[in-house]
Amino acid sequence: MDLSIRSVTMEDLPAVSALYEAIGRSEPDTARFPSPEEMLRAGGVFAAEVDGRCTAAVWLSFQPLAAKGVWQVDTGPNQALTVQALAVHPAHRRQGIARALLANTDLIAAQWRCLALRLRVSESNAAAVALLTSFGYQKRATIRQSGDWLCLFERQTMTAARQLFSIQ
Numbered sequence: 001m002d003l004s005i006r007s008v009t010m011e012d013l014p015a016v017s018a019l020y021e022a023i024g025r026s027e028p029d030t031a032r033f034p035s036p037e038e039m040l041r042a043g044g045v046f047a048a049e050v051d052g053r054c055t056a057a058v059w060l061s062f063q064p065l066a067a068k069g070v071w072q073v074d075t076g077p078n079q080a081l082t083v084q085a086l087a088v089h090p091a092h093r094r095q096g097i098a099r100a101l102l103a104n105t106d107l108i109a110a111q112w113r114c115l116a117l118r119l120r121v122s123e124s125n126a127a128a129v130a131l132l133t134s135f136g137y138q139k140r141a142t143i144r145q146s147g148d149w150l151c152l153f154e155r156q157t158m159t160a161a162r163q164l165f166s167i168q
Helices: 010-026 036-042 097-111 126-134 158-164
Strands: 003-007 044-050 053-061 080-088 116-122 138-145 148-156
Touching: 003 097, 010 044, 010 053, 010 080, 044 097, 053 097, 080 097, 097 116, 097 126, 116 126
Parallel strands: 080 116
Antiparallel strands: 003 044, 044 053, 053 080, 116 148, 138 148
C-alpha cells in the first residue's frame, strides 16, 4: 500500500466530494459534513491517498468546539487546533489510514505552534474512541448535540509540553 498525505487544493475537491458521498451512502445518519469547498475556506483539509486515490480526509480549523470549562489545556486564540472531521472511505478502513492522518495532524499542530488538539466523536463510534484513546487523547466530557451523544477529546501537543518544561 502506497500511502501519502497532502494538503487538499481546489483541484482535489471532486475526489474529496466523492469520498464524503461514499461515506454518506454507507452511513447516512452519521455523515453530516459541510461541502469540501466550505471546509477548504474554513481551515486546512488534508487528504490521504492510497495508490493515487483519495481514500480519507481530515478537516482542521481553529474554530472552537462549543464547550466551555471542559478543557484541561489552557489556550488562547489559534492555539487549539480542532479536528472538525476525519473520514476514511468504508472500503479502506482498518488499514492504519486514520492513524496516519492523526499522526500528520500532530505534525501540523507543531508547525502551527498549537498547544492542544481537540475533537468530538459520536459516543457510539467505538472504533474512533479506541483509536483516539490509543493516540493519547483524553475524554473530557460527553455532551448531547443535535440528538446525538458526543465525546469531547483533547490532547496536549509537543509544543505545549515544550513550553511546560521550558524545552527549546
